[in-house]
Amino acid sequence: MRSPFDGPLVSNWEAMETILDYSFNRIGVESQGSVDNPIVMTELLGCPASQRKTFNELFFEAYDVPSVAYGIDSLFSYKYNGGKNGVVVSSGNEATHIIPVISGKGQLSLAKRINWGGRQAGSYMQNLLNLKYPYFPVKITPSQASFLVHDHCYVSKDYAHEVANFINFEGLETRERVIQAPFTEIVKEEKTQEEIDRINERRKESGRRLQEQASKMRLEKLMQKENDLEYYRQLQERIEAGPKKDVKKMLDREGFKDMNALQKVMNDLNKAIRRARKEDLGDDEPEVPTFPLVDTPEDQLTPEQIKEKRKQKLLKANYDARMRAKEEKLIELKRHEEEEAKEQKWRETDLEGWIAARRSQRDKLLERVKEKKKLKEELSNRKSLASQMRMKNIAALASNESGRSKRRRGATNNRGDDDADDTFGADDGDWSIYRDIANASDEEEDEEESKEIKRLEAELLKYDDNFTVEDTQEAALDWRKSTLHLFLHGPRVFDPESQEQAHRMNLNIERIRVPEVLFQPSIAGIDQAGVLEVLDDILLRRVDPNVSGELLKDIFITGGQAHFKSFDERLQLDLQSILPVGAPLKVRKAKDPSLDAWKGMALWAQSDEFKASSVTRADYLEKGNHYLVEHSYSNQYF
Structure with a gap:
């Protein structure tokens, strides 16, 4: 079923009528063809007259009710909790309202609204989690995000300090909440020990073959690079010996822009050859091989000997490459020993400079x-x-x-x-x-x-x-010290192959960030003042100083978001920081922030004020569908 609301206002009146039908049936209205009970209904603070006009038509024309009265839910909640003089902070589903109350009547001309409520908090939580886990396999719905806000969020007493230390490894296990989404575990086929041994043997054999192939490929690459380097050296010599007018032509023919490009290629080849010669090219030859046919002219050889000669030439080239690599290793080893001696002498004479x-x-x-x-x-x-x-x-x-x-x-x-x-x-x-x-x-x-x-x-x-060991690169890459890892996966190792962990969300910073918008709307992109700034403006600037002292004695919190743990304590601490020393301040929360509005309406419906403040069917027919009787808990007509 579609929602009848578009933001805080009703836009789909057919759906609204269906909801009212269901509600009257569930609460036990037994009259036939009409509703014989008087109606008390809450409405939005500053509700447009057009909304009330349509509700009057619906109640009197469709349900034939005897009378109807409208009021503001937070004021009814304040009445039920025994309030008379104070400031009501109501944080509901669509907005947060701050209403001063003097002698039991709401001072609506001083009331303020912050465009942040439970629906926006749920949407904000959904956006934060979508940004945090962009590839999460399960879609997070608005209702699920709202449940996460209601079940796991709380107001921080010192947000700046707590948010700075929330993603610390120590104690994160108790601070965060792990949300596990449904998943289907992929059952891996269990192998017998014989199959495991066979697989391991094949893996070892494959590894040996790959090592042999890699060694052969490295040797071939080394030979190719040596040939290329020798060719470029000869090219460089020809360029230096030849006329200058032919330099550009020779370079273009070989694909070089200038001599610097040629020198760069030669330097890169030198580095690559030195790097390759450092690798182990194989076991030492047991004896010096001989290649008798290499220097023999081919016209003196038979076809079979010519084939053998070509084979010996390849073997000789391999052998020569090995010998050059061994010589290079010996030279490198000697150079390394000399450097070690210099390093040791440097350390002994100037340790601080060496470090x-x-x-x-x-x-x-x-x-x-x-x-x-x-x-x-x-x-x-x-x-x-x-x-x-x-x-x-x-x-x-x-x-x-x-x-x-x-x-x-x-x-x-x-x-x-x-x-x-x-x-x-x-x-x-x-x-x-x-x-x-x-x-x-x-x-x-x-x-x-x-x-x-x-x-x-x-x-x-x-x-x-x-x-120390803590300063090493390996320690810096430790997931226990990675803020990003702790933020995404908490204080535990993450296995990307695990379906269970892939379907898991870790709520940490979000637990305090979402409720903090009530005090700092700017963190959610809302260009409005927070609860504390609004209270400061009302109590210390707009209300008469003789009255503000009485209002400070009863700061009353109600509405769905009043369920946040420590909401009242945080508000008490923040107000104390801006009020004069010794100011009489008391912050309290409704006994039941969600249902006390209904209980207050039920209590008020038994009073004489209710009867005097209701719009009867006769008033509706005589004075029109826009008529409103104002009372202590109602909106003002405009």
Whole structure:
């Protein structure tokens, strides 16, 4: 059934009539064709006359009631709780009203409204959770969000302090609430021990094959890079020895913009070769192999020997590469020993300077890792500027590939094209090229940086008394210290493969943030004053000082949102902070904030004032459907 309300006002009168039919039937109205009971009905503070006019027509024409009276729910609640002089703070479903009451009559000319109630609080909770868990598998409905507000939210006595310390690991287990949505657990097939052993054996065998293949591929890449480097060295020598007028032509023929581009490629190849030579290329040869056919001319060989010669040439190339790698390792080892000796001497003569240098080196590496991580995140977003620029370069390289088919492989590295007339990326499928051109050297570089950071941290832990395990990169990445992890998943390990955890929400900051809007509407984007500011304006500026003292003695809270725990205590503390020392202040809450309005109406309906304040059927027929009899708990006619 559709709601009859559009915000706080009734807009669907057919639905309203259906609700009234159901209500009269449920409360036991037994009269036939009419409702013989007098009606008392609450209405919105400042309710438009058009709403009351339509209700009068509905009651007198459709239900033939004998009389009807209208009043404000919060004033009825105040009456039931014995109030006479005070300020009523009513926070209902659609809005929060502050109404001064003097001698039992609401001073509506001084009343104020804040456009925040239970419905807005539920919507705010729903928006916060949708923002917090954008890929939550279950849709959060408005009614569910309202239940979360009613069941788990409370008013913080010191919001600034509590919100600053809420997402601390210590004690978070008791402060937060875990909401588990329904889910279907995927039952994994249990394997026998024999199957597990067989799978493990296959995995080991596959690992061995992959290691062998990786070793072979590394060796082939190393040989290719060495050949490329030698070719570029010869090219550089030809350029330096040749006439200057041919330099541009030779560079263009090889796909280079200038000598700097050529030098950059050579430097990159040098780094890659040094990196590759550090890896283990295999076991030592048991003996020096011989290749007798390599230097023999082919015209002196049989066809079978020619095939063998080609095989020996490949084996010799592999062997030579291994020997060069071993020599490079020995040189690197010797250089490392010399550096260690220098480092030790430096530590012994200037420990503080050595520590400062190590810390600076570590900080630069960490900053570089952070920047690379940020760049990767930007590249993963195809709309980012970095992603667009990279795709432009990739498209340019792809479009120029056919024009450089005769050039050496690898000559296109780090040489883009400035052509802006490409359409690469217009099709979403083009973006899958990212996965196809993943550069393994980036991963190797990341691994080297990680090892270097760990090495520096190990040295600092050993020699720097002010550097502890808590300062290491690994400790900083600990989920227990991650505010984002604690905010999203609480003080426990998160398993992304778990269906149970994927269907779980953690309410923490939201428990105090949603109710805090009553005191700070700006945090929800509402450009209005909060409850405290409104009370301050009414009590200390608008009301007569001789009267305000009496009103301070009874600050009365009612309405659905008055159920928030500590609402009255927070209001008491906030008012004390703005009032003079010793001011008579008392803040109390309705016995039943939700039902005391009905109880107050029932009590008032038994009084003589009710009979005098009701609009009878005769008044309706004589004075019109807009007629209203004002009383202590009603709106003013306008």
